[in-house]
Amino acid sequence: MIDRRTILVIEDDKYISHFIDISLSKENYAVLTADTAAEGMFLFSSHHPDIVLLDLGLPDRDGVDLLRELRSFSDAPVLIVSARGQEREKIAALDLGANDYITKPFHMGELTARIRVAERLLQKSAAEGADTRFSCEGLTVDYEKRKVYVEGAEIHLTPTEYKTLLLLIANRGKVLTHNYIISQIWGYEGGDSKSVRVFMANLRRKLERDTAHPRYILTEVGVGYRFSDV
Known part of the structure; x- marks a missing residue:
């Protein structure tokens, strides 16, 4: 029960x-x-x-x-x-x-x-509670401590940025549309895809060594984003 x-x-x-x-x-x-x-x-x-x-x-x-x-x-x-x-x-x-x-x-x-x-x-x-950490290409997420590291250095994310990163990781390899991200993170249907692009660009700047050639958050032009499944 x-x-x-x-x-x-x-x-x-x-x-x-x-x-x-x-x-x-x-x-x-x-x-x-x-x-x-x-x-x-x-x-x-x-x-x-x-x-x-x-x-x-x-x-x-x-x-x-x-x-x-x-x-x-x-x-x-x-x-x-x-x-x-x-x-x-x-x-x-x-x-x-x-x-x-x-x-x-x-x-x-x-x-x-x-x-x-x-x-x-x-x-x-x-x-997913058994998995307390996630690692990929130098990126590490400690779920228990809610901390994110890139190449061993702690990266400070806002609560919304952290939630977005977890959403992408949970669906890694899958394309998430702008509308899906908006509904899951901000809780309403529809919205301004331009605002999502600006938000994701800021998140990338914190995580990626080279934003022109991202390792983690990949863009599907005109559709949305996906997390690398390498």
């Missing part, structure tokens, strides 16, 4: 929190609720939930700051559920390592679908 997933809901709106609690409990999730950042951090530290649903407009602390703190020590999937709908706010949260961003008001069916995506990420991570 598979244990129930535990979901921590950090939301100060009592109505929304109760609605999510009731709905997810019916889907056989164990639900914890907190209406402040302080209580949310306490419950996270004491119960180690599998997934976090995080509102940004908390009364005692901005949710972005709480996300930053969570990401400093945990890889647990964090889904932002917020009334803040501006693109720059979404990008900021996703760049800090949020797995997804759902704007209020939302349909519960959409939220549970996003949670199932996060569950698949957990299952995949558990299946």
Whole structure:
């Protein structure tokens, strides 16, 4: 029998929190609720939930700051559920390592679908847990320590850059389209492929010795990218 997933809901709106609690409990999730950042951090530290649903407009602390703190020590999937709908706010949260961003008001069916995506990420991570390191042509990724090295030198990546590198490695040899990368990393369908190209160029500059002749991240012109399967 598979244990129930535990979901921590950090939301100060009592109505929304109760609605999510009731709905997810019916889907056989164990639900914890907190209406402040302080209580949310306490419950996270004491119960180690599998997934976090995080509102940004908390009364005692901005949710972005709480996300930053969570990401400093945990890889647990964090889904932002917020009334803040501006693109720059979404990008900021996703760049800090949020797995997804759902704007209020939302349909519960959409939220549970996003949670199932996060569950698949957990299952995949558990299946790959035996492999604690990845090495290829001088590039080494230490999954346990979340560190990346090129020719023995540590390379500092942002949470989004690190997540993108892991996505490419997990699908090495397979072409990933611009839209696929956007959906997996930033959590929405469609988007500006030019922005992806700029982002990937920055990631390449950190990893590649010669960006004109990359060893790791290869371009499929007009389509997307793939990680070398050499």
